[in-house]
Amino acid sequence: MQIKNRITELFNIKYPIVLGGMVWVSGWKLAKAVSNCGGLGLIxxxxxxxxxLAQHIDKFRKNSTKPFGVNIPLLRKDSDDLINLIIEKNVEIVFTSAGNPAKYTDLLKKHRIKVVHVVSSVKQAKKAESVGCDAVVGEGVEAGGHNGIDELTTFTLITLLKNNLSIPIIAAGGIxxxxxxxASFVLGAEGIQIGTLFAAAIESSAHSNYxxxxxxxxxxxxxxxxxxxxLVRMIKNNLTARISEAExxxxxxxxxxxxxGEKREMRGIFEGDxxxxxxxxxxxxxxxxxxDSVKTIFERLLTEYNASIDELKRG
Ligand SMILES: Cc1cc2nc3c(=O)[nH]c(=O)nc-3n(C[C@H](O)[C@H](O)[C@H](O)COP(=O)(O)O)c2cc1C
Known part of the structure; x- marks a missing residue:
């Protein structure tokens, strides 16, 4: 893969492959592994x-000089504290999600921080663009974790975003x-974000059962x-059976x-229940x-990508 586009330029990275921010999964170790492979690791x-979070940022910096970012779900009650810490620590890239991008984008941009917002519809994406976000992650309903109520698939969403936005798009969900x-690049994305595949990597802080x-x-x-x-996408188990019955x-x-109840994510992902x-x-x-290790996963993704491009060229 030899790609230079607005996403590789924006983050100063070799490959436009982003590790999605993931609760209980993407700490500094996983972020470092992805950034060291030439992608962008998000804590x-x-x-x-x-x-x-401060400790994770410090540990990342002690162990890597590569670019990295932090994902902040805006539904967090203490999001003010997290944003202030990002500014204090001179973090250069922030991916916000699950909330209103108007809340912090202006403040972050004043501190020259690059801001990307995760969206699941054109409406949300236009809002993110209008408040000054540098890019969006378009996340389809195939994705793990919290999803948009519109339930658009990645294939449809990315095409719609391409037709409606000027800022660059990072495709997520199902990759x-x-x-x-x-395929994502053909649809018009300039980067991709991966969650589930990296959640199962050796460097992920998730429990081995998960x-x-x-x-x-x-x-x-x-x-x-x-x-x-x-809305949340998760692996079926006793809990999901009870939820479907109740729904x-x-x-x-x-x-x-x-x-x-409480702490279900921690219980499943981190404690392995x-x-x-x-x-x-x-x-x-x-x-x-x-x-696998992130390095092995990266090598495989790049080989598969190159083979697909060769196949397209052959016609
Ligand atoms: C275990 C898990 C936790 C996640 N936690 C977050 C999160 O805290 N913030 C966020 O913006 N997205 C979160 N996501 C979504 C990912 O960042 C990413 O966009 C998504 O996983 C991409 O789809 P994929 O799982 O098909 O690769 C999570 C996903 C998973 C699987």
């Missing part, structure tokens, strides 16, 4: 308080093979739950919140077959 602040990277659950997942093993209180019976928001934890993962889990 996922979604499961960190400001103090812990775990180099041919899909090539990684194995990804490996074991086939094409029908993830589901979308909690449409009423915040089919028309459970109220409060009843669903009671089932959700396969029955009662939330095992956030995307449909691409079906394409992930072993726990």
């Amino acid at each position: 996922g602040a979604g499961s960190m308080k400001a103090e812990l 775990a093979h180099g041919s899909q990277i090539a 990684k194995q659950a990804i490996i074991n997942s086939g094409e029908n093993d993830t589901t979308l739950a909690f449409r009423k209180i915040g 089919a019976k028309g459970a109220t928001n409060q009843e669903l919140l009671n089932i959700l 396969l029955n009662e934890g939330m095992l956030e993962a995307g449909q691409s889990a079906a394409l992930v077959n072993c726990v």
Whole structure:
């Protein structure tokens, strides 16, 4: 892959391949591994308080001189603290998600921080562009974790974004093979973001049970739950069975919140409780077959990408 485009220029990286910010998964080690391979590693602040995030930023910098970013889900009650820390620590790249991009983009841009917002519809993307974001991640409903209520697939969303935006687009959702990277570029994306595939990598801080659950997942093993209180894609288990039953019976928001309880993500992803934890993962889990190092994954993605481009050229 030899690509120079607005995304490689924006982040000063070799390959326009981004590690998505992931709760309980993408700490400094995974981010470092991706950045050292020439991509952009994001530290996922979604499961960190400001103090812990500071440690991850410091550790990344001690171990790598490559560019990196931080993902901040804006629904966090302490998002002010996280944003202030980013500014204080001179972090150069921020990916915001799950909230209003108008909230912090201006402030971050004043500090010369590059801001990318994660969107799941054209409406959200236009908003992100209008408030000054440098790029968007267009995330389709195949993706692991929290999803947009519009449930647009990556294939449709990226094409719509390409037709409606001027700023560069990073495609996310369902990507775990180099041919899909090539396809994303054909659709008009200038970068891609990967979650599930890297969540199962050796350097991911997730529990080995969770990684194995990804490996074991086939094409029908993830589901979308909690449409009423915040859509999430995760691997099917006892918890998702109870949620679907409750949703089919028309459970109220409060009843669903009671089932959700607290710390389900930590329980599933970090502590490895396969029955009662939330095992956030995307449909691409079906394409992930072993726990590999990020370096091996990168080499495979690039080989697959190059083979796809050669095949296209051959016609
Ligand atoms: C375990 C897990 C946790 C995630 N946590 C976050 C998060 O904290 N913030 C965020 O913006 N996206 C989060 N995501 C979404 C990823 O950043 C990424 O956009 C998505 O996984 C891409 O789709 P894929 O899983 O098909 O590769 C998470 C995804 C997974 C699988």
